[in-house]
Amino acid sequence: MPTIAILGKKDTYSEQAASRFIKKQGSDFEKVYYKTTKEVVKSLDEGITYAVLPFENTLEGYVNQHMDLLIEQDIEIINEVTLDIQFNYVKRVDKPRRVYVQYVAKNQCLNLIESLNDTEIITTESNSESYEKMLQDEDSASIIPSHLTVNNKHWMIKKDISDTHSNHTRFLILTKRRDNPVYDLYQTLKVTLLINVGKDKPGLLYEILKEFAKRDMSLISIMSRPTKNQIGTYHFFIELYLTNELTNELQKINEIERLFQLKILGIYKKIEE
Numbered sequence: 189m190p191t192i193a194i195l196g197k198k199d200t201y202s203e204q205a206a207s208r209f210i211k212k213q214g215s216d217f218e219k220v221y222y223k224t225t226k227e228v229v230k231s232l233d234e235g236i237t238y239a240v241l242p243f244e245n246t247l248e249g250y251v252n253q254h255m256d257l258l259i260e261q262d263i264e265i266i267n268e269v270t271l272d273i274q275f276n277y278v279k280r281v282d283k284p285r286r287v288y289v290q291y292v293a294k295n296q297c298l299n300l301i302e303s304l305n306d307t308e309i310i311t312t313e314s315n316s317e318s319y320e321k322m323l324q325d326e327d328s329a330s331i332i333p334s335h336l337t338v339n340n341k342h343w344m345i346k347k348d349i350s351d352t353h354s355n356h357t358r359f360l361i362l363t364k365r366r367d368n369p370v371y372d373l374y375q376t377l378k379v380t381l382l383i384n385v386g387k388d389k390p391g392l393l394y395e396i397l398k399e400f401a402k403r404d405m406s407l408i409s410i411m412s413r414p415t416k417n418q419i420g421t422y423h424f425f426i427e428l429y430l431t432n433e434l435t436n437e438l439q440k441i442n443e444i445e446r447l448f449q450l451k452i453l454g455i456y457k458k459i460e461e
């Protein structure tokens with residue numbers, strides 16, 4: 189049976205994304221839970237078939253830490269799932285001493301967090317961990333997904349506290365890098381590329397972008413992450429849609445691949461609800 193690595197215990201958003209992916213596959217999967225996103229991605233080296241990685245959020249943008257995992261690990265993106273995200277603020281007491289919140293969730297609820305004077309903010313690895321920590325701590329509160337039910341009628345709940353009501357997170361479904369991937373050419377596909385530019389020189393970024401423009405390829409985004417070797421040196425993530433005739437589009441990517449040190453992290457489609 190295929191296995192899928194998921195962050196946290198049950199009821200994280202990562203688990204919801206996994207469920208949507210599993211439903212689309214229409215077969216049985218064994219879910220395996222990990223405490224951190226790093227462990228989730230690394231599990232692919234230990235024989236787990238798929239891994240779920242939250243990658244981009246409406247408020248937070250691309251998650252830096254998770255981009256680095258895509259650079260470090262030998263993975264391939266095979267699908268993406270976008271979920272509506274909403275948080276509730278749950279207090280066990282009127283003036284809690286501590287608030288537990290997951291590190292990406294925190295930046296989606298800054299308005300509320302800024303209003304919490306004299307309260308210690310403790311970041312966690314997953315939303316399920318925030319919930320569990322609160323259960324163990326009488327003098328606390330937590331920021332947790334609105335789908336998590338709270339069964340104690342004395343606890344106070346403030347609903348929908350994200351900084352925007354239209355909050356979404358995009359999750360990537362990863363697998364171990366395949367040698368000869370086959371793509372379904374009848375889909376509109378998204379592509380995520382990683383470019384190592386090597387030595388910096390004037391116009392370097394322009395030279396890269398020019399190659400996409402010349403081939404009439406419209407980019408969705410370009411993001412950089414430090415190489416961590418030397419200050420001022422970067423990896424570039426480029427995302428784009430392949431909308432025209434797909435064999436031609438793949439040909440264009442192959443051409444660009446010959447010009448730069450480029451790694452195709454994935455050519456994949458979105459799973460609709």
Ligand SMILES: O=C(O)C(=O)C[C@]1(C(=O)O)C=C[C@@H](O)C=C1
Binds near residue numbers: 196292315
């Ligand atoms: O803790 C969870 O529920 C997760 O799945 C992680 C995660 C993330 O890291 O982005 C997923 C969606 C939300 O953006 C907040 C947290």
